[in-house]
Amino acid sequence: MFITKKALSRRTLLRGGGVAVALPLLDAMIPAATALAQTAAAPKVRLGFIYFPHGAIMDRWTPATEGRDFELPPILQPLAPFKSQLTIVSGLENKPAISPAVHAITPGTWLSAVAPRKTHSPYGGITIDQIAAQYLGQDTPLPSLEVATEAGGGGGVCDRGYGCSYGATISFRTPSQPLPMEYNPQKLFYTLFGQGDSAEERAKIAWQQQSMLDQVMAEAHSLQKRLGAADRSKIDAYLESVREIERRVEKQQAQDLSMLELPKVPVGVLPNFDQQLKLQFDLMALAYEAGLTRVISMMMAAEVSGMTYNHIGVRDAFHPLSHHQDDPDKIERLVKIQTYHSQIFAGFLNKLAKMPDGDGSVLDNAIILYGSNMSNSDKHDNYPLPSALLGGGAGRLKGNQHLKYANRTPLANLLATVLDRAGIPVAEVGDSNGVFAEI
DSSP: OOOOOOOOOTTOEEEETTEEEEOOOOGGGSOTTOOGGGSTTSOOOEEEEEEOSSOOOGGGTSOSSOBSSOOOOGGGGGGGGGGGGEEEEEEEEOGGGOOTTGGGTHHHHTTTOOOOOSSSSOOOOOOHHHHHHHHHGGGSSOSOEEEOSSOOOOGGGOBTTTBTSSSSOSOEEETTEEOOOBOOHHHHHHHHHOSSSSHHHHHHHHHHHHHHHHHHHHHHHHHHTTSOHHHHHHHHHHHHHHHHHHHHHHHHHHOOOTTSOOOOOOOSSOSSHHHHHHHHHHHHHHHHHTTSOSEEEEESSOTTOOOEEGGGTEEEEHHHHHOOTTOHHHHHHHHHHHHHHHHHHHHHHHHHHTSEETTEETGGGEEEEEEOSOSOTTTTOOSSOOEEEESOGGGTOOOSEEEEEEEEEEHHHHHHHHHHHTTOOOSOOTTOOOOOTTO
């Protein structure tokens, strides 16, 4: 059998009247006898890790029944439009997160399931977002993106034994390298799209950055010739960092963002928390849409947050309210905050569901973990953890189910399952002892 069909270029444009219009993905753009998964048009999995502090009121989070015939509980009711791509996982515990330090190590152990050493110099575990970034992040300007909504790392998340490293981030690139979470929308915008208030300014600044990087590399190579072995090794490590910056600048310059409708450059941290939270999610959605990154981690609020939610009628500060002491009125107000978080998260999912990606949407090709590393906030429990997966995972997630595993099953099994479904070969994560075939 001879196949002579030639594939139409994916970059083919319709031209006329002085304009050029991009075509959608057509069958003619796929080479004959070539599976979609073997082409550049193959769907690329996006990973998201959305963390909320202070746990959940578990009887308002957990469905009453298991399997596919379940009703969404109040806190998760906003996710009803995405039930077909929702899996709620119950019975999980993160034993390595159990410590008298509580808030000081809770965020930083959520995605690693590794108990950190008791030292002020951080040493815990690599988080799965960063494991994923090693595999998925080299073809994007940003291997990963770390986002927050308010400054973390205050006294409430510091501990005399563990220091402050684990309380303000959920991402560790190495066991000793925590990654800062960007809570300033303006800085996040510049990270994604470059500095400057217009496309022209951003292009000019990017050219200047590239020019400076070229000079730095040339001078560093010249300096290496005059140094001893130990210093050359240090310069090599330095140059590796410079090369990563250079790679990002080159990738950023190569991105065609002309078809994106970018918001105005944010002025900075917004005084209205509702607007701040929505804007950060909007920028994250743009990062996925523009192909700037495939891995995003986010803290919806800071650990030990003092944020008030007046815009939904809750005047109490978040963290003090989380110590509800089983007061029914306080519990109702806390449920209101937790449901609001799900509403904002649902808005983000809706944006992803409307973004075309291959023959589906970005949400169809995403795997998003939504949860916390704490259960009953009043007791600082780490069992049972509120955990849910959203997205189609490029056909690798089943969805529409509530799975209840044996009591105190390691959270690490869910983390390992996320990597497995993303096609990332990892033997184990933290204290995992398997993956979940049912997901």
